[in-house]
Amino acid sequence: MEFYFAPLEGVTGFTYRNAYNDLFDDVDKYYAPFISPSINDRLKGKEIRDLLPENNNKGINLVPQILANRADYFIKAANQLIELGYDKEINLNAGCPSGTVVSKNKGAGFLKDTEAMDRFFDETFNWLEKKNSEGHNLSISVKTRIGMYEPDEFENILEVYNRYPISQLIVHPRTREQLYKGTPNMEAFKYALENSKNPVCYNGDINTVENYHRIIEKINDDSEMKIGSIMIGRGLIGNPNLVNEIKGGKKLTKKMLEAYHDRLYNDFEKIMKADKHLLFKMKEMWTYMSLNFDDSHKCAKLIRKAQNLYKYNLAVYEIFEKYELK
Structure with a gap:
């Protein structure tokens, strides 16, 4: 099992990541809090400071995340990230439930318009194909929720994702309306695992070793497909030793x-x-x-x-x- 550290805006920036990496370093990847490109030609100052290589420990496998609903903005930011050395994976945020984000049809708000998503991915992956033909080896992953209002939306959303070679689909099985309330919709995650043409990662409500085993057992019992990666956010911030405990290591003291x-x-x-x-x-x-x-x-x-x-x-x-x- 691979373990990823979820991004949390205002918390898991480079100061936090470096501290965690020095003291624990149990995760395979860290996903950075999103950057949000705009009309400006380049990201500047605070927008990019968290991702500067000199601000991050060398041992950190860091994946930058972009919040955008326009392909030209995504591509512009991605080109700058490649210049900084992020030439393996860039993540699209299609899951942030924040009201200010959703009101701009970004994050989970992007999920309302599958036609716009399709146009976005078509342009973005055409750019990616050209970029990689020039000698790069970049991939694009997506962190998503299962819909804006209802779980039923996810079938159409997944159809869009399946049209493109997304390197990994990180699924938080809640709608935007749920925010972080209620329980994750494991039926929707099972649907993703069995119907996605791209690799799927689970994200949501893993706060203890017991939660981890309960969720993994449910996924493995209910689906013929097996899960190979897990993303944890708040659970790791609260118990930074959680991944080590899941792996059978000593408990937090x-x-x-x-x-x-x-x-x-x-x-x-x-x-x-x-x-x-x-x-x-x-x-x-x-x-x-x-x-x-x-x-x-x-x-x-x-x-x-x-x-x-x-x-x-x-x-x-x-x-x-x-x-x-x-």
Whole structure:
């Protein structure tokens, strides 16, 4: 089984990836948070900083992700990424459920218009064929949801994907309307696995070793096809040792989690312009990390109540001193 680290905007940028890579490095690929090209000729500054080779550990197998619904914008950004050395795989985001993204018919919003998707892929893969004929070996993968409103939409969406040589179809089996609520639609994922002409990867709700085995067993029991790759996001942010545990390694300890916390705190502190920004960032991390503890609600409450870094650090000290991991 291959394991991929899902992108999470505002969290899994190069500062986070480098820390995780140094401390754990259990995943086969990291997918970067999306870049969103526009009318500008080139991506600049903050748009591209996360992907600059000098900002990422050499050992990281990083796949950039583009958010676009226009082939010319995608191609323009892809050409710049190739110049930076990303000449193996570029991912299209067709799954982001954010309201601001969807309102522009991007991310999961793109799924509403399969005719527009078809035109997009036709132009993009014609460019890719020409690019690779010039000596490149680039592939395009897609991260998708199963529809905008209803799971029934997925059959038509998959028909479009099947017309093109997508290197991997990463399926989060929820609609945009579900956001992250409810349970993944495993029937829709089974349909993808059995009917996709391209390799399929599963993404969604893998937060524990038990969840992983339950999902994998269900996929393997319900389908003649076997799954070969898994993408994990929030589960890995909360428990950075999760992939190692899935592989049969030792369980997460408080010492490991504390070292992870301290590394993130110190690294984020170096790039944050104000204490309040660091406090907000670390509180966001604890929305996931607190789930490792027996009394996760009390741990989360301690962090939420901290109004400055001094009180935050007292709360963190109390958590690691008094509370035990599950």
